[in-house]
Amino acid sequence: MTAREKVWSAVREGITDILPGARIEGDLHLRDLGADSVDRVEIILGVLDRLGVEEPLSSFSEIPNINALVDFLVERVR
Template identity: 60%
Template sequence: MEDGARRTTAEAARAASARTRAEQALYEVIRSILPALAPEEITGDKHLRDLGADSVDRVEIILGVTRRLGIDEPMSNFSAVPDIDGLVDHLSRGPLA
């Protein structure tokens, strides 16, 4: 395998791993803040408010997941994230990548 192909494969593996860690951490935090939700209700296309999270819940979820992942990022960076998949993408592009 050429160095370029190896590097691309390694980068893809790191990106997948970062996304998996971000997704797992986010789902765990959501379930801890919104315990009445069934796991199957938490899907990538839903916004946190679709799950019943009020503004305080949303702040707690973002703070909880960033702390869990060791990410130091202003809350304002998360305001434009449209849904759970977008949040996972945003989290996995940071220091986890």
């Protein structure tokens, strides 16, 4: 499994854990999936846990969509 596939898998699991049945598309922001601010925290923490990555939450303040989230995390797991 490539780093990108691993990250996508963790992101999908992290999102569906909090928002079951969410239609995940890369150009959407988590809020477009119906995630409120608390959901967004839980999703990001859940993804970081799955990947075993430690990263301040403030690193995610300006990430515009799920594609960018994946790109950012791919750099961290390498």
